[in-house]
Amino acid sequence: MRRLRLATTAFALLTAVACGGGSGDGSGNDDKGPTGGKADDANGSGRVWESLLTAPFCDTCTAADKAELQDNSAIVARVIELIEGAEHSVDIAQFTFSNRDIEAVVLAAHQRSDVTVRIAMNAEQENFDSVAKRLADAGVNVRFIEGKDLGNRVGLQHAKFMRVDDDKLLMGSNNWSSTGTSINNENTLVVTAGETDPLITAFDCYFEHMFDAKLDEAASCSNDEVGFTPSSLPFKMIREHLRGAQTRVDVMMHHLTFGNLLKEIAKVGERGVPVRLLLNESERPVLTGAKWDRIRAAGVEIRFKQANEDLSQIMHHKLVIVDNETLINGSGNWSGAFFNNYEFYLKITAPQVVAPFVNNFRRLWGWSLTADSLDQGLTAAEQDVANTRVFFGNLHAHHQAGSGTRKHDDGTLEREVDGEVIDVSDEVQGDDTVRHAFEYARDEGGLDFMALSPHVNDERVDDPADIANITVEAFVAMAETARAVTADSDGAFLAMAGSE
Numbered sequence: 001m002r003r004l005r006l007a008t009t010a011f012a013l014l015t016a017v018a019c020g021g022g023s024g025d026g027s028g029n030d031d032k033g034p035t036g037g038k039a040d041d042a043n044g045s046g047r048v049w050e051s052l053l054t055a056p057f058c059d060t061c062t063a064a065d066k067a068e069l070q071d072n073s074a075i076v077a078r079v080i081e082l083i084e085g086a087e088h089s090v091d092i093a094q095f096t097f098s099n100r101d102i103e104a105v106v107l108a109a110h111q112r113s114d115v116t117v118r119i120a121m122n123a124e125q126e127n128f129d130s131v132a133k134r135l136a137d138a139g140v141n142v143r144f145i146e147g148k149d150l151g152n153r154v155g156l157q158h159a160k161f162m163r164v165d166d167d168k169l170l171m172g173s174n175n176w177s178s179t180g181t182s183i184n185n186e187n188t189l190v191v192t193a194g195e196t197d198p199l200i201t202a203f204d205c206y207f208e209h210m211f212d213a214k215l216d217e218a219a220s221c222s223n224d225e226v227g228f229t230p231s232s233l234p235f236k237m238i239r240e241h242l243r244g245a246q247t248r249v250d251v252m253m254h255h256l257t258f259g260n261l262l263k264e265i266a267k268v269g270e271r272g273v274p275v276r277l278l279l280n281e282s283e284r285p286v287l288t289g290a291k292w293d294r295i296r297a298a299g300v301e302i303r304f305k306q307a308n309e310d311l312s313q314i315m316h317h318k319l320v321i322v323d324n325e326t327l328i329n330g331s332g333n334w335s336g337a338f339f340n341n342y343e344f345y346l347k348i349t350a351p352q353v354v355a356p357f358v359n360n361f362r363r364l365w366g367w368s369l370t371a372d373s374l375d376q377g378l379t380a381a382e383q384d385v386a387n388t389r390v391f392f393g394n395l396h397a398h399h400q401a402g403s404g405t406r407k408h409d410d411g412t413l414e415r416e417v418d419g420e421v422i423d424v425s426d427e428v429q430g431d432d433t434v435r436h437a438f439e440y441a442r443d444e445g446g447l448d449f450m451a452l453s454p455h456v457n458d459e460r461v462d463d464p465a466d467i468a469n470i471t472v473e474a475f476v477a478m479a480e481t482a483r484a485v486t487a488d489s490d491g492a493f494l495a496m497a498g499s500e
Contacts, residue, residue: 047197050190051356052078052172054182059367059380060308061183069182075174076181078190080105082164091163091207092119093342095156095331096175097131110140120145120210122157131176143211147341148230155230155340157210159331161203166195169203171344173254173316173331185252185305185315185364187329189346189353202226203344210342218342226330227345234330234345235338239264241322241347245273248324250361252278252317255333262291269298276301278361278368280315303368306380321361327354393449395498399437401454401474409454409470411437434478438485442493451496452478470499 052075058065070076076099083090083105090109097103110117119142121132126144136142147155161171172188174180193200205221206228219231227234235258242249242264249268256262256279269275277295279287281304296302307313319329332343348354366384373383398411413425413433428436434452441450454470470478479497486495 047191047193047199047350049350049353050078051353052188052190053356053360054174054180054184054186055360055363056183056185058183060306061311061313062308063311066178066183066311070178073181075186075188076101076176078188079162079170079176082162082168082170082190083109086115086164088115089163089165090115090117091204091211092117093121093157093159093161093207093210094119094132094176095122095158095160096125096177096180097121098178099131099176099181102176103131103135106135106140107138110135110138117141118207118211119143120157120207122146123154124156143213145210145213145342148215148339150340156337156342158337158341159206159210159344161207161331161344163200163203163207167200168192169200171203171331171346172329173318179312179314180316183308183311183313185317185360187317187319187357187360189329189348198223199225199346202228206342206344215342225347227347229332229337229341229343229345230339232338234332234343235260237345237347238320238328238334241320241326241328242268245322247273248322249273249275250278250321250358250365251276252315252319252361252364253334254280254314254316254318255283255335257286257333257335258338259291261334262295265300266291266294266298269295269300274301275299276303276361276365278303278305278315278365280304281306281369281374282309282314284371284374303365303370304374305364305368315364319357321354321357324358325349325351325354327357329357391448393447393451393494394441395449395451395453395496396500397437397441397450397452398454399433399452401433401470409452432481434481435485438482438493438495442485442489442495447493449494449496451498452482453498453500454478456499475499 054075056065056069061069079102086109090106092106106117109115117140119132119135119140121142121144123144123146125132132142132144145157147157160174161169163169168190170188170190172186174186174188180186191199202221202223202225206218209218209221215230219228219233222228222231222233227237238261245268251265256277265275265277277300279302284304287302305315307315318331318333319327321327327348328345329348330343330345332338332341332345337343367380369378369380369383378386398409400411400413401409413423413428414421415424437452438450441447456469475497482495482497486493
């Protein structure tokens, strides 16, 4: 027996090069709204948030796509605007930095006598002709920072944020690289707030400890909203929200390897809460072992984002959305980054910030593939077609009802056969024309659904306007029959009662 289920739409139409500002659908058409632009913080804290999502229009992008996206990057434009507008200070923490336009504006800010510029870069950037090295050689106060020394390797300065003057903070997953500001799926948040705002003061504290290489003191800058590493505080924050999830958990993660969080994800699924994991296709070979077996057994859905590996394109988000209400987002993967690197993990509940990430997840989920689809060589479009069913029906049907001079609907018990209209009243069991109409649509017409919709008022000119065409009692009886036919159809047909 066929089962009715909802058909889904896999793709959102994008009409802008990058979603620097716009509506919740990811189109980038609005100047002010959940995907970008400015929105006042609903909790009355005085914060103004901006959500900037790269949202490239291409799935596996080409070099030409990359060039167009670079030229129209809303994130680069906002970074430049903030630095050019600085009145006295710019503090930058970055992992990699290759954008020449940002380089030029940083150097120009340094050359102004009224602005102090400081940059905390990952140590590896000192070893070649990098933007950071060139800026350091030009006199900019650049320090090359290492994470925790593990003996066999050294942790990273992997945090990506910028503080401008007393009131502006920019942060997210973005490196200021050619891919990070164009073809990668990335995010940057900007918040404007008072200089005593706890988010502002927390990042100020973290930058000072980072800039002074006080690794063991850096995590002390954490508060209820933001957890800094190296420490277990961010992990505990994420674990708390996973354990409290009630309706849904959606994860987009560049690297997902931390065993304790893999266990927590499995537990969420085992509680019956839907979980979706969106990962890079390049991660698929490492999703093996008992922990991943448990995750799959718990019913967790996993999809993989394809990209152009030749251009180093990736899905670079590191975030989780819990119950569509809480976003935990930042610079760090769910990996050893908790204990080795400089990273931040930010918890946000402001609806105007969470909404664009919910919409962005929905869009990227539709653009991503299951393991089976990858094995079959399907594209995202082909996967969508395979998982989408079209239903046929009628939402505007009438039936014959009543007797004598007055009828409750204006249908007739007639059918045209080979050009001849014939009476079919003998097909009706008793006077139940409602059931006859529904069952004929289901069994003979092959429809998936049908609504009978009598006129509310009779259209005959000799009737007063206040006389109903269908009585309350007749409508209730029609609705009861609709429910009974639907139940009898065992999911193969939906009968509906309506009116017009």
